Amino acid sequence: MQTMQRKIHPKANRRQPGQQERAPLFIVVDLFCGAGGDATGFNNAGGLALVIACVNHDAVAIRSHRRNHPYAAHYSEDARTFDIRKLKTHVDKYRLIYPHAKLILWISADCTHYSDAAGGKPRDPDSRSMPEILHKVYDPLTKTYQPGDSYLQILQPDYVQMENVEEFMAWGPLDKKGRPIRRRNGEDWLRWRKEICALGYRDQWRKLCAADYGAHTHRTRLFGIFARPGLPIVFPQATHSEMPTNGGLFGDLLPWKPVREILNLSDTGPSIFSRKKPLCENTLRRMIVGVKKTVALNEDQFFSLYYSGGGTYASLSRPSPVVPTRDRISLVTLVRPQHTHTIYNPSWGGHFVGVGRPCPVVMARQDKAPLHLISMTASRPLLTYPTDSPATAELKELMRRYGITDIKWRLLSIPELLAIQGFPRDYQLTGGRTRQTKHIGNAVVPVVITRWTQALAAAVLQLAA
Structure with a gap:
């Protein structure tokens, strides 16, 4: 496996403009x-x-990581079989440069085989057991973990932090078909925590919603932290809320950020009726649900969702739903009839003036020759054909009822997905769209980590004061 290490760069941390340099x-x-x-x-x-x-x-x-974070050492290795001694040598160099810094070991193990999004599919026990690498040694031949010197024993981190789906707390044994044994849910999670705490740690866990910290997505995940004795454990305080407050019990909370703020809403995509390959019935029925809800809110654009766990519609006035690892969110735009307005002045033989110009003189003869506002509507007829599918016919009937002349549909762009997840729009990803979408959907929302780091730093500094 390829290993790429960069030279030590003690000033690699990013500082805000005007901020003094500090370790x-x-x-x-x-x-x-x-x-x-x-x-x-x-x-x-x-x-x-x-x-x-x-x-x-x-x-x-x-490769994507290295492009954006070039001063870290990058190891293209399986973390389960990686030679941790190489990592310890690198860590020891930084411990000499920053002797007072606390070492955080962050782990974002695969969540697929804990998540309810897997439905009734069998789980992979090898993937479910990945968190064991923290304190045990992996045997690739038997695919089992044995007691021995692993990351915690060798690196001796001050903190271990992790993020996973909420269902991680239900980690337990599988039956012969690879499905969770419900009555034993949580057994492995409790055992795993107990074994790590036996090495000299204590732990706490919280569910955190990214929208509560200013993200444009309401992705909610489980966050956990193990700390050495004497070190503080804190979680970040929310800065935003679905129900904003001014001087409430938890201070001032700003409203959740609507996803429409970061979308290119002028790019509506093509008409769903001009596609070479018609949309499938399930997609059209999800669109029907979205149209009904959107017109009730007097909006013209919404997200159409395709999640295996359910969900068909999301408003752009709220944070985005969770960004999945595949293209499962599309932007739908309802096209209304185009209205043009003009003012007709019947005086002096009659003439027309567009509403974009000053109004004609309002004469005293408004009882005899009143000014008229004329509205004209231009739209193409919406026809139903015998070849239309049942969902297409139902959608067209709904469109006629609400005066919708067309529906446009497109997938979200990579820059939009990056912005929803909290990355800079110019964040550099390698690979094709499928791979880039996967990496965005798998990523932790950065702002949650930022707020957590700031809260933990404040507690550490207060302890040292």
Whole structure:
């Protein structure tokens, strides 16, 4: 496997304009680093944290990560079989440079085989057991974990932080068909926590919604932290809320950010009726649901969703739903009849003036020759054909009822998906659209990591004061 290490760069942390240079309070090792959501969050914390090493088995993800975070050491390796001694040598160099910094080991293990989004499909026990790498040694022949010196024993981090789906708390044994044994849900999660705490840690867990911290998505995930004795454990305070407050119990909370703020709504895409390949019945029925809800809100654009776990519609006035790892969100635009307005002045033989110009003189003869406002509507007829599918016919009838002349549809662009997830729009991803979408959907929302790092830093500084 390829390993790429960069020269030590003690000033690699990003600082805000005008901020004085300071040593980071945290140095970070990122396991299962993906394309860089974690690193972006840490590095956006105003110089409080410095990501020094990243490990991931996906070479394409590592290339993306390296483009955006060039000063970290990048290891294109399977974290389960990686030679941790190489990582320790690198960490020890930074510990000499920043002797007072706390070492954070961040882990974003695969969530697929915990998530309810997998439906009734069998789970992969090998993927479900990945968190065991923290304190055990993986045997690739038997695909089992055995006691031994692993990341916690060798690196001795001060903190271990992680993010996963909420269903991670239900991690437990599988039956012979690879499906969770419901009555034993949570057994492995509780055992795993107990074994790590036995190595000298204590832990806490919270569910955090990204929209509560200013993200344009309401992605909710489980966040956990293990800390050495004497070190504080805190979680970030929300800055936004679905129900904003002014001077409430939890202080001032801003309203959730609507996703429409970061979308290119002028790009509506083509008409659904001019496609070479018609949309399938299920997509059209999801669109019917969206049209009914959208016209009730007096809006003209909405998200049409295709999630295996359900969901068909989302308003643009709220944060985006979770960005999945495949194209499952599309922008739908309802086209209303185009109205043109003109003023008709019957006086002096009659003449017309567009509403974009000053009005004609309002004469005293308004009882005899009143000014008229004339509205003209231009739209193409909406016809139903015998070849239309049942869903198409139902959609057209709905459109006629609400005066909709056309519906336009497109997938969200990569820059839009990046912005929804909290990355800069110019964040550089490698690979094709399928791979880029996967990496965005798998990424931790950076702003949550930023706020958490800032809260943890404040607690550490207060303890040291």
